[in-house]
Amino acid sequence: MKIRFTKMHGLGNDFVVLDAIHQSFVPTPAQARFLADRHFGVGCDQILIVEEPSQAGTDFRYRIFNADGGEVEQCGNGARCFVRFVHDHGLTDKPEIRVETRSGIISPRLEASGEVTVDMGEPRFAAADIPFDSDSDAVIQPLQVDDAIFDISVVSMGNPHAVQVVDDVGTAPVGRYGPLIENHRRFPRRVNAGFMQIVDRHAIRLRVHERGAGETLACGTGACAAAVAGIRRGLLDSPVRVATRGGELTIAWAGYGQPVLMTGPAVRVFEGEIDLPSQLEP
């Protein structure tokens, strides 16, 4: 089976994007892992699927698979690439679209500058919404990981995040503790683990160990979650410039009951076609 795809990235968080309107294909977990494989497949952090909408008042449906093959609720850098993709492929000429995701509707808008702003919806903080095993919804909560205790803030941007403040992201133990936090028993659906360094009240540096993908060069929902967590902790004011290893995003949040707005680039790398091996197990 031959699949047409577009390789894209948002700040180096890279994607294989598939038009499932003109080719009828949604990957099985094994096919998603194959496409994401950097040696045997195309290589990416996530696979993004463009589908017809199923709800009135929306333009498209957006599905996201992590490199490990699992389908997830939300992807911020992917949302910017999504709107670029549907424009580049003539699927719409509307600069602002309404897109269904597993976790609700988001609204990405192509700016005249070529950057994209996404209304990512309201963040949620209740432990049950993450989900996080805790009796408390406090802004800062202790999490014991091996011999260390981290002060984390949990945030749902549709997908789950645990954010901590570190002195220096360059030396933060992302590789050691990221996977342990991701798979911690108190996060029954696993979690994305963010490590943020406060630069000033409007700027942070951020690294994220992503659930199902490992550390990526940038994580859009991770940037939203970190900015919101920093504002709730009284350390940051909106808007917040988020420097990742792949480049910069701007995150704005006016406070409780308000949506998070994320602005940044979306880049098409190349178009391609790939044969999917028929023997892939489901």
Ligand SMILES: N[C@@H](CCC[C@H](N)C(=O)O)C(=O)O
């Ligand atoms: N890279 C993404 C997030 C992708 C999903 C995440 N790994 C999860 O499992 O929730 C982004 O830019 O937000």
